[in-house]
Amino acid sequence: MIGWTVFSDLHGTLLDRETQDSGPALPALKALRRSGTPLVLVSSKSLPDMLAVRRRLGHRGAFIFENGGGVALRAGSPAGRPAGFKAEGRLWIRMFGPSRENLLGAIESLRRRTGARIAEVGRMPLKELAARTGFSLERAERCRQRRCSAPFFLDSPRDLPAVRRTAGEMGFKVAHGGRFYHLLGSADKGTAAKAVLGLLGGARSAALGDAQTDIPLLRAVDRPYLVQQAPGVWEPIRVKGLRRVPAPGPQGFRLAVEDLLEGSDSYR
Numbered sequence: 077m078i079g080w081t082v083f084s085d086l087h088g089t090l091l092d093r094e095t096q097d098s099g100p101a102l103p104a105l106k107a108l109r110r111s112g113t114p115l116v117l118v119s120s121k122s123l124p125d126m127l128a129v130r131r132r133l134g135h136r137g138a139f140i141f142e143n144g145g146g147v148a149l150r151a152g153s154p155a156g157r158p159a160g161f162k163a164e165g166r167l168w169i170r171m172f173g174p175s176r177e178n179l180l181g182a183i184e185s186l187r188r189r190t191g192a193r194i195a196e197v198g199r200m201p202l203k204e205l206a207a208r209t210g211f212s213l214e215r216a217e218r219c220r221q222r223r224c225s226a227p228f229f230l231d232s233p234r235d236l237p238a239v240r241r242t243a244g245e246m247g248f249k250v251a252h253g254g255r256f257y258h259l260l261g262s263a264d265k266g267t268a269a270k271a272v273l274g275l276l277g278g279a280r281s282a283a284l285g286d287a288q289t290d291i292p293l294l295r296a297v298d299r300p301y302l303v304q305q306a307p308g309v310w311e312p313i314r315v316k317g318l319r320r321v322p323a324p325g326p327q328g329f330r331l332a333v334e335d336l337l338e339g340s341d342s343y344r
């Protein structure tokens with residue numbers, strides 16, 4: 077039997093959108109481990125945020141952070157460190173996204189050219205970020221540590237079309253996750269997933285997501301699953317072969333993984 081490699085978004089998919097709880101997904105995480113199926117976590121979160129989530133989940137595999145701007149592998153594979161990856165503690169990391177300097181320069185240009193009020197998360201005072209997100213100060217500090225993306229708040233959503241268009245003219249993309257807008261380079265969750273698949277080789281691939289930012293990831297794999305954002309509500313997205321799972325967040329994660337491992341493919 078050919079194995080699967082499974083990619084999963086975190087916020088709103090493996091983790092509950094409101095509580096960040098992964099409880100309902102735990103039996104599925106166990107089943108993945110038991111079957112030897114690699115799980116690659118994929119998120120817009122910063123590297124320190126990803127490390128905190130991985131510790132909580134007991135996850136030890138590869139992960140993709142900052143919306144595909146960076147890929148991290150556990151160091152020490154017998155095959156050696158792949159080209160382009162740098163050793164950092166117990167990880168091998170490769171950056172695909174633009175530098176922070178480039179991104180902050182682009183944010184400045186966006187403010188000037190569109191007149192939009194843009195508050196960039198990485199340079200926001202800690203207390204303000206905590207107040208706007210409901211994060212603890214500790215979590216807000218982890219969230220601010222960006223390497224290759226610039227998450228931001230937009231005071232007026234009416235400015236979004238102009239911000240998006242102008243960012244495009246400058247060679248950047250604007251993605252919308254669960255909480256922030258993100259200014260990104262050309263790398264996205266899909267390009268990073270393809271890079272990981274190139275390293276792992278062989279297996280068929282599946283991915284789980286819940287939102288617009290997951291579209292490139294869902295398009296990059298053989299078996300895309302979309303979980304609900306709330307009971308009965310899926311993000312209206314179009315992806316070839318998309319399986320719509322009839323439950324939100326970590327409950328949906330569990331159904332999708334069971335569907336995959338049992339070979340039932342019942343959400344076509």
Ligand SMILES: [Mg+2]
Binds near residue numbers: 089286
């Ligand atoms: Mg999500």
